[in-house]
Amino acid sequence: MKSIVPYKIALLCFIMVLLEGIATVLTLPFTNDKDVVLHFLFVFLVLLVVFFEKSHTYYAILFSLIFSIMIDILFTSVLGVYLFSYTITLYAIRIIMKVFHSNFFVAMFMVVIGVALMDHIVYLLNKIILIHDIAWNDYIVDRFIPTIIWSVIIGIIFYLIFGKRLERWSDKKFGENK
Amino acid sequence: MADKKRRLFILLVSLIIVVGIIGFSLRERANLTTIEDFVHDAVGWTQNIINKPIAFLDNLGDNINEIKHVYDENQVLREHIDQIRQLEYENQELRKEISELKDALEKADSDFLLNFQSIQASVIAKSKDQWFKQITINKGTEHGVQPNMAVITGKGMVGKVQSSSPFTSTVLLLNGFDRTNRISVNVDLEDSDRDASGFIVGYDEETSQLILELNERNDKIEEGQFVFSSGMGGLFPKGLEIGTITEVTQDKYQLTQLAYVEPSAELDEIHHVIVIDRLMTTTDEAEEGDEE
Secondary structure, rough: OOHHHHHHHHHHHHHHHHHHHOOOOOOOOOOOOOOOOOHHHHHHHHHHHHHHHOOOOOOHHHHHHHHHHHHHHHHHOOOOOHHHHHHHHHHHHHHHHHOOOOOOHHHHHHHHEEEHHHHHHHHHHHHHHHOOOOHHHHHHHHHHHHHHHHHHHHHHHHHHHHHHHHHHHHHHHHHHHO | HHHHHHHHHHHHHHHHHHHHHHHHHHOOOOOHHHHHHHHHHHHHHHHHHHHHHHHHHHHHHHHHHHOOOOHHHHHHHHHHHHHHHHHHHHHHHHHHHHHHHHHHHHOOOOOOOOOOOEEEEEEEEOOOOOOOOOEOOOOOOOOOOOOEEEEEEEOOOEEEEEEOOOOOOEEEEHHHHHHHOOOOEEEOOOOOOOOEEEEEEEEOOOOOEEEEEEOOOOOOOOOOEEEOOOOOOOOOOOEEEEEEEEEEOOOOOOOOEEEEEEEOOOOOOOOOEEEEEEOEEHHHHHHHHHHO
C-alpha cells in the first residue's frame, strides 16, 4: 500500500520555506540590531531525522536536497551554499542518531548542534566567496547566538506540534515492512 | 568495502557539483535560468496569498498605534498645509517658466523626476539570510519590471531590481550595493548654482550608513545636506532622494573626500515599493503622468 505520508512531509517543508520568507518581513522580539536567521526548514528536517527516519531510509536528505536549493534560489544570489550546508549537516546528524534514542532532549541537542554546525558552514562558505567580511567574534555575537536561541524556540514549538505526529507517521509508513 | 567506496565516490561527485553551482551563480548574470524563474513564481504566488491576512494584522497593529498620535500630528500638518500652498504656487510658476524656456530652446526630452513610469508593488518576502540584502516583490516582467530599474518608497530610494521573473522580482537593497553597482549622485548645495557630484560606493555596516565618494573636493559640503541621484549613471532617473549627509571625512590616504549618508528610506521596514521605469518621453506625456 502506498502511503501519502511523504507528500504530507513535502508540503510541510514547502510551508517552512514560505514561512522563512514571510517571518523576516515582520519584526520579531529581541532581534534589535541583531541578524537573526530563522531556520524553520532546517529545524523541521532535524526533527524529521530524529523522529521519522529509519536507518535504511534517506527521506530527510532527499527533502533537504529539494528544498534547500529552493532557499538558495529564493533568498540568496548564490546557489549551492545552503544546499551544501543543510545536506551535509543532516547527513552527519543521521550518523550520530544511530547511537541515540529519539526523545525531546536528544532532539533539542541535535537542533543546537545542527544549527551551530550548519550556520558555521554557511559563514565560512560566504566568507570564502566574499559575500561578507565579518570577523568571527562579531559573527558569534551578532548572528550566531540569537540564531541559536531562536532555533531552540522554534524547535520546542515544532516538537510540540510535530514530534508525536512524526513518530506516528513513521510507524504508519515503515510499520508494515517489519 | 564496495559500499564505502561508492559512498566516497558519491560524496566527491556531489562536492564537485556544489562547487560548480556556486561558481556558475557567482558570475555576473542578468537573466535567471528557467528553473529559477519557475521557483520564484511558484513560491511568490503562494506567498502573495499567505501574505494578505498577515499584512492585514500587521497593519491593524500599526494603525492602532497611529491613532494615538493623530491629534498631535493633525496640528503639525495644518501648519504644513499653509506652507505647501505657497510652495505649490511657486511650483506652478516655475513649471510654466520651464516649459516656456524649453519651447524657446526647442528641447523636447526631459529627464527629471516626473519623467518615469511607476509600477506599484508589495514586498512578499525578504531574504532569510541578512548577508544577502534582498527582498522579493510581487511584480515581474509581465508587469514591466526589468533588471536594473530603480526601486523607491515614499521616503526615498531603497535599491534596484536585481533580477526579474515573469511574476516576481528580486530587489537588491541600497545597503547591499558595492563598487560594481554604484550610484551617481548629486549633493544639493543651497547657496551654490552647481551641485557637487559623487558616487555612492558602498555601505558601512557598523554605522549603517552609505559611503559617498565625492568627485572633487568641496568645502561647502556639510552635515544635513540632501543627496539625490544625478541621472548620470544611466540606470536611475535624476532626482530620486537617497539620503542626508551625516559626516564629512577623508579617505585613509587623504586623497578623496568621503561623506557618510543616512538613507532616507527605512531599509529594515519596507512593505510597499514603487519600481521606476526610466522613460525618455516628450514633455507632454510627462505632464500627463504628473496630473494622474
